[in-house]
Amino acid sequence: MQKRLLLGHPQLAITIGRLCQQLIENHQNFENTVLLGLQPRGIFLAERIKEKLLELTNSNIQLGYLDATFYRDDFRRRDNPVRANETKIDFLVENKKVVLIDDVFFTGRTVRAALDAMHAFGRPSKVELLVLVKRKYSSHLPIFPDYVGKQVNTIESQRVLVEWKHQKGVEEDNVWLINKED
Amino acid sequence: MDKLSTKHLLGIKDLSREDIELIFQTAEEFKDVINRPIKKVPSLRDITIANVFFENSTRTKLSFELAEKRLSADVINFSSSSSSVKKGETLLDTVNNILSMKVDMIVMRHSSPGAPHFLSKHIDANIVNAGDGTHEHPTQALLDTFSIREKLGNVEGKKVAIIGDILHSRVALSNIFALQKLGAEVMVCGPITLLPKYIDTLGIKVELDVRKALEWCDVANILRIQLERQHIKYFPSLREYSLYYGVNKKLLDSLNKEITIMHPGPINRGVELSSDVADSDHAIILDQVENGVAVRMAVLYLLASVSK
Numbered sequence: 001m002q003k004r005l006l007l008g009h010p011q012l013a014i015t016i017g018r019l020c021q022q023l024i025e026n027h028q029n030f031e032n033t034v035l036l037g038l039q040p041r042g043i044f045l046a047e048r049i050k051e052k053l054l055e056l057t058n059s060n061i062q063l064g065y066l067d068a069t070f071y072r073d074d075f076r077r078r079d080n081p082v083r084a085n086e087t088k089i090d091f092l093v094e095n096k097k098v099v100l101i102d103d104v105f106f107t108g109r110t111v112r113a114a115l116d117a118m119h120a121f122g123r124p125s126k127v128e129l130l131v132l133v134k135r136k137y138s139s140h141l142p143i144f145p146d147y148v149g150k151q152v153n154t155i156e157s158q159r160v161l162v163e164w165k166h167q168k169g170v171e172e173d174n175v176w177l178i179n180k181e182d
Numbered sequence: 183m184d185k186l187s188t189k190h191l192l193g194i195k196d197l198s199r200e201d202i203e204l205i206f207q208t209a210e211e212f213k214d215v216i217n218r219p220i221k222k223v224p225s226l227r228d229i230t231i232a233n234v235f236f237e238n239s240t241r242t243k244l245s246f247e248l249a250e251k252r253l254s255a256d257v258i259n260f261s262s263s264s265s266s267v268k269k270g271e272t273l274l275d276t277v278n279n280i281l282s283m284k285v286d287m288i289v290m291r292h293s294s295p296g297a298p299h300f301l302s303k304h305i306d307a308n309i310v311n312a313g314d315g316t317h318e319h320p321t322q323a324l325l326d327t328f329s330i331r332e333k334l335g336n337v338e339g340k341k342v343a344i345i346g347d348i349l350h351s352r353v354a355l356s357n358i359f360a361l362q363k364l365g366a367e368v369m370v371c372g373p374i375t376l377l378p379k380y381i382d383t384l385g386i387k388v389e390l391d392v393r394k395a396l397e398w399c400d401v402a403n404i405l406r407i408q409l410e411r412q413h414i415k416y417f418p419s420l421r422e423y424s425l426y427y428g429v430n431k432k433l434l435d436s437l438n439k440e441i442t443i444m445h446p447g448p449i450n451r452g453v454e455l456s457s458d459v460a461d462s463d464h465a466i467i468l469d470q471v472e473n474g475v476a477v478r479m480a481v482l483y484l485l486a487s488v489s490k
Binding site for chain 1: 184185204207208210211212214215218219220223224225228253483484486487488
């Protein structure tokens, strides 16, 4: 398995800092904003963003975890079904500005499912999408992220892996581009 | 593993422990879904499910139907009392007719043990056994063990006594299999006439004294006396049964320990279980019913994903 480093941990910290500054620019004091991390891997980025925003603006923004497994349109079409994860949202998104957060943007289908799943918690006034890595030219749907950490050119058989320091067996934050073996 | 090892849910006997744990994990997420203001997800919107009930049922049928609707499946219902079965149509013909209307999944209850197994050899659709005679009732056992796990945190190592009419109970057999697979200790208790002959071969404890059974267990699953299946007298009278095997508050209070009380319903109040116990805090009977919908959603969802 070949892998190439896309973002090492110093750059990753800078990128997260920049994403937070962009959020501050658009949301000012975050009075009416909530964050939703997408399960299973977007929640780690969402936690980082929340921490960083607390540090920068002193505002403690509500954060929830959203799992879109039951709303996917590729259920029964995949060889390996996706395992459901916990949805943990202790607030309503009614009339809130929602920032959906995921680590990698690929086809846009997870985001589409997440938009459906979110409606069980109310009708937000606005929804934005923040991703750490956007794979270029790969979207299957007219969905595009509002905040992007890094754009990369990839081919279908490659995979982007985001590792976070607190995960088992991981020593520091890194983003890798992986070539799947033939 | 994110997939069940089987295409049909015919009995607990065919499931692995991993299967059961996958069902539990998925059911937890569905329990969360059915407690939201919007209780529905679109997962099975392209699936049609037929509920084929050759035997009466209220709870199971409602629970399955609700589970199917909450998953956005299309549902058709069939009960033998108002159908051509009365005119002499065979089981296979009836089901094949239903299937030619493009049905993807069959939920079936039948009074003959093995009916869903027979069907699974002849048709392509996924089959869920909703009770076959005195054989198995897998979704009931799944929701019972799920409820024990929820109440006590774990099933492994727990002592569970199944008390009552074991001979006629499909719930008992499925529960025994499920509890054993999950690592619980199982005991059955009832009058000797209501214990099946082969019970020794299952590797479980057998007790005739209900007080001793209650002293031993953490959880008591109390079963109904199935008078409709008892064609001969197995005990002198209901009053006598209630006197010797009925679980009441006085009996539980005298034990000096806390036992979780379960019942698969319908309860014959005052026979196997007194009202003061059935309505007490120790009883998780209504939690079982709530969990039933979530567990059935998980089963249907997971089976649908192995059908392709």
